[in-house]
Amino acid sequence: MLPVNLFNLLSSRAGALQRHYAAILLRIYDLAEFNRFGLTREVVIAEIVDYLTGEGSEAMTTPPAGDFDSAEGEPPPPTGDVQEYAGWILRRLVEAGWLEREQQADYTEFVILPDYAFTLLEAMRAIQQNKPREYTGQLYAAHQLLTSQSDDFSPALALTQAYENVRQVVRGLNELNQNIRRYTERVTRDRPVAELLRLQYEDYSQVLGHAYHALKTSDHVSRYRRDIIARLQVWQLDNDTLSRIADELATQGRLTPAQAADEVRHYIQFIIHQLESLDPLLEEIDRRHAQYLRTSLRHIRYQLVSADGNFKDRLASLARHLAALQGEGEKYPPAEMPVFQTPRVRHPDRDSLYTLPRRRAPFAPAPVIRPLLDPAEVMTLRAATLQEMGQAITPARIQRFVGQFFNGHRAIHIASLPPDAFDGEEGLSWLIYTIAYGNHPEVNYELEPLPGEPVALGTVRVKPFRLVKRDA
Template structure:
């Protein structure tokens, strides 16, 4: 078993996450995002004095009540001013590995950000802002990288691989996020909050126009054939693949040619698998979970709209009104006629004509009536018989198909499907019947191979199943 934790903490300090376990974790997050904003603005490292000024200005805006003693620090260690507190926070971030302190020849210090901190800050920023992968143009980008003039370049193939990876990761993240939004929907307290959760949050961040474009105008089916055709050309063009592997070695992307070839095959396999059935299954799963979210939203909204307005609430209002009448006019006073016509306010021991419950009625016996046969003229009858006869003549029986397969096999026992004659419409129809009748117990042949795989014929213009026709038993 691979030890991922050991590999991770060889790159990251052991106490890197300790700032999140302290009682001032929100302040630490704000401070490191201040550093991140400065990092995005500048091309040079940051002056320590500038960072301390940023921290001091932030702390002064919070007020002194925020400068509380951290867990594990004595009361005497509490800073007396915002600047002293800023220095303590900066020292803590340096000690935990979030920042590096670099001395300069003039005895000043600069602040730099390690590479792992930049990766962590980018991830935290995406979480904070609710970042979602842009699906617009992803499929088109993959297609253009593979089918362009530089399509037989490892750089174009790698870009197509990375775009495919980002697309699949984005769809997986979308699929896994639906549950969180469903839970937030169930926590909504009123109708306004439910509608805001549906239209402002879920519709915008989860199933916005980007995802619907991926299902409509930029659907994978528009580009799938071209993309998969190009990956097959990569596989079949061994010379070009070896040449691209050699370029990768010369450019020092990989140590040797074998590693380069394996990496290229890995990219091709990933694109093939991701844009094939996996993409269809993933989109179907997202649609299924989205439908469940829609049902939950409708049920929640219906419940909130009808809460306090159902029949129970109406009956409660009527009884409260009757109670008020009884208090004012006496309990023996007759109830108003409008109420007695709707609610029976008397003891009921037997079913009567005014009861809401009606006695069961005997089921009536069905009496079928004879149908009048319509007369058909001889001309219409003859025409229908001719049409039926032509359909029967075109049908292919298992016996006819066995004879056809025997003629194809000849003296052989096996024949790949790509070698079956496909020069006319009838031969294509017979190929379809060969596949359909292969499971029949009276068929004299069977099909072997992976049914999900295909093979290109006629210079890649047509794809047929990568199967082999094999004779059952010996030749008759």
């Protein structure tokens, strides 16, 4: 749970000191981010004093109106003593919950940032620096994790890390999509040409342009998507691999085997579903990007063409200029003035007046001529048609193909079939038809699934089953 008054210092209640509180917190966060030994109170006070005597000097001269509430703590000290003022700011940050104090055995006081403060300040710094989200490398990392062939490969660790990386990728793409919409809405407002050009060539390209360019070129998601999905689908069909991942995850995450198995299935399905459904999101990003460019250029063109504003303003400006010319004694407009656009005059002709409707001529269809075929050509076409009909797949043909394997037996295991029964592309087609027609009412056999490992048939592996003759 977050402290109740945590955001009071960053809200409108903080008045003029609102941005100074945020700047000081970010400075303390920079000190504490990679500090190994902790921050003493003296170090934090020195950092606040450095800010108050530098870029935040106006905080010392600005009365903290609306910043102090008598129910919250001590009143602010006089603004003349920077050390006392820095100590007062530090106490306010501790009271609000952004910082905590810890006293050692030798009475040395350390200032600590709580865990939630690290998370919130990292988000605030990312917003302040206005950096685009880097998500393309995460998809590459997920690809390397899942396709690794090293001896110390841990499938549970690879799956959990890949899940987090793919989750960040999808989140980054949605963030990119929403930012494009935000910029599109911003350029639709009334802005001068200079501001529109800055948004077009500076702000937009710096915030979204590089990420969008990398998304469509070097780090395109399709480079890694196929391999990731193929590996996860292999894991889905391998019960031993799923059990091993679940056991390892249960050991690492303190979960029961059943909970770990559910987590593994959820991770795999989430990654496959998100990667397979990225195409509509990428199309939406393309559409919004093109919409932004069209809208921005249209507004720039309109501003350049209509430099004096809308039609009402231009009409008033024209009237003022004509009045000025009339006041100077001019009777005619200047020679460089554009001429008025006059519509072209068209003379009436015989089609200008109303004409009575005319009756259409009766429809005369063209004669139908039936071509005569040569008898030899007729025989050739008939033979080709009979050959195509003979190659058509029917239940009777499938039954004849499967019946040759029974050899007097009532049931036969799929592993007992001849090794070359389903070789090549034609054999793969017969295997598909054999399985597909297994429950057809017009064939005299059926398929019974069996437990065990997948069996290699031709170029594919299928779950074991047996062919059983139906009773006549």
